[in-house]
Amino acid sequence: MSMSQLAPGVVPGRLPADAYARNFSDVEPPLDGHEAKVAADRCYFCHDAPCVTACPTAIDIPLFIRQIATGTPEAAARTIFNQNILGGMCARVCPTEQLCEEVCVRETAEGKPVEIARLQRHATDTLMSRNVHPFERAEPTGKRVAVVGAGPAGLSAAHRLAMLGHEVTIFDARPKPGGLNEYGIASYKTPGNFAQAEVDWLLMIGGITLKTGQALGRDITLEGLRAEFDAVFLGMGLSGVNALRAEGEDREHVHPAVDFIAALRQAEDLASLPIGRDVVVIGGGMTAIDAGVQAKLLGAENVTIVYRRGQEKMSASRHEQDHATASGVRLICNAAPVKVHGNGAVREVEFAYTEDGPGGLRLLPETFRLKADQLFKAIGQTLGEVPEGIALEGGKIAVDATGRTSLPGVWAGGDCAAGGEDLTVTAVAQGRDAACDIHAELCPS
């Protein structure tokens, strides 16, 4: 017997059994061969194309689209993987409306860009479905590199290092590799266990040893790694979460949104996940959107995302915001939490209206309350483990343009490094570039 949407409290199984598969299926289904050809025909093969400039990994987009148009999607995939070994995941999760597709000249011409992401997925899916790996390793260099974190940054670095002939060991604290690809990305963007399949396919390059359940600071130390390996790459992402600093934050059913999402991504049976009838999410980024939408998809009756500044300041793209509102999530802007009410568990959240002026954000005296039996905090993540002696910048590991940290022989990239965009694709780019720099350092030509 399933519970209804109206059942009070935080309960599992709000929806009929078949609704879960439907709700969490592919949000943007793949292009078939014909659709891909039609979409590819729209590319103008621009000179010095703006889309390439906008792609953090600088994939040669006009070339790969031309390769699709001429019936060679696997050649297209090689063009993509050459620059971005996680091109398959990026095709699914990149906010392309803020990257390549935003600057497509077809967007200028017709307000409708070439569907770069879906074409990229068509190409990468075609090659990956054959379960072959397109690259071979160079002659062994005899050098050994440690990579901390098996997220996009670490995987990208490890792959490039292995390809260049180095022996790589990846250490990751979690039981499964993939980082936020596995534990964070919205499930409807990457259904079918794609994250693990992609890691398996990536590791087919060889020369990479993966050690899961190995946390830096708990099971291993940076000192130890530096002594044992010729170089170290840190790609630990952000494992800490910011506090609300609102009274009552410790009440029951108040959780970091990333924990809720991780549990959802790992659930064997989505119907077993308890979800509130009235869910409130606090934040304005992709995590807030994903938590809100997925709460709704699990059967919450009312889901509200509350952001403290104006809508235009939300870091989630317009496309993501629209996806949320189209899914029935309500967006409230210019309001900040001041108190979590309840008796044991959360029952209401109180917000103050805000004003964003030149002097910063100011709370106005007027407040309002939202009914809530579950509250998710999505107000940013922080560096968890800070290795000793490493210089920080704005709370993250300070790096130069090629990912070098303040410690000799130690590079960093992805979310844990300062200056990034906190996107999958920038993590991939930084991992790759750091790998190339490590190679240049270890094997000067």
Add this chain to the structure above:
Amino acid sequence: MANLRSDFLGIKSPNPFWLASAPPTDKEYNVRRAFEAGWGGVVWKTLGSEGPPVVNVNGPRYGAIYGADRRLLGLNNIELITDRPLEVNLREIKSVKRDYPDRALVVSLMVPCDEESWKAILAHVEDTGADGVELNFGCPHGMAERGMGSAVGQVPEYIEMVTRWVKQHSRMPCIVKLTPNVTDIRKPAEAAKRGGADAVSLINTINSITGVDIDSFAPMPTIDGKGTHGGYCGPAVKPIALNMVAEIARNPETHGLPISGIGGVTTWRDAVEFMLLGAGNVQVCTAAMTYGFRVVQEMISGLSDYMDAKGFASTADLVGRAVPNVTDWQYLNLNYVTKAQIDQELCIKCGRCYAACEDTSHQAIAMSSDRTFTVKDEECVACNLCVDVCPVEDCITMRELPKGAMDPRTGRTVGDYANWLGHPNNPSVREAAE
């Protein structure tokens, strides 16, 4: 709605759009549907002599080339003339003509190259009440090997001879259909005229191989592992056909000889272009085979709107209007100087003009760091390549330098009309001066 009525050699039709002799006109069923859809006339699929009809291959008989989104640009065929018995075709022609007296119905013919064969078939055709005959001297495959089709059309003497027989043995208007598979289209047209032809029609299909199967190593369409050249038609051949029509229209030997324009007519615009170059009407095949008979409705409304806008009272008013403007290269004005200019409002910054000019032309387009593209007048030779590759219509245009202005590329002032014949670099001018 303009008056589209057409009179071609005294053959009347409600509009100048005829279906060319081909599969769309191979039998009564199709032709009735075509007339219902609005076609002004048809040229019936080519008839052969009495006796067992020809046979076609039983594998694929067409090949195609495509543009973006699988738009059919060119079609190639290895089909022969009608493979239905002569009596059946004649009976059907008679029945259709009786029911559609206001439409043009011309019968295409191809029989062996002897006078008796032609005499025999002409008598049969006259009995049907058809409006005229078209002599198929064009088919480039299958029939040519048997001494017919383009085997005749490539030898002016044969054209003249057969045309003369036809005019001798029949009172019907006679159109000679020309093959483009010759080096100089004027010669067969002149021969047709000498033989007494009332008109020429062109072009028939062009010898072609549309593609090769890169796995089986055979040309396409492939019949049991082999292929043969076919006849090429469709939008891709239009430029070739237009030139041939113009060549005949401006040749003093054939000037004024009525022309039925054929080859890639797909829209009303194509039809207007053929007519401006001297065609009295047009014939259509591939467009009908690609989109069905309904396309004629767009041709009718388009031509009508065009004629209204131009104030043309009848289709005869536009025929040949562009012919005086077709000239030889040596008469082109070398003092007509233009420069490309890019409309920054329309520009979408794709940079295709830059790549084209920088890599393959005259390095005359500058690209700034913010992707603004501008023409360097001092380098631009006005080749037009940037206009041709720009995806946005009218974004790049050619601006004429007024007389007296200085061309920053050559440093010379734009002067009056002057052509190659008087140019100092012309060897014959140099000789005369010596």
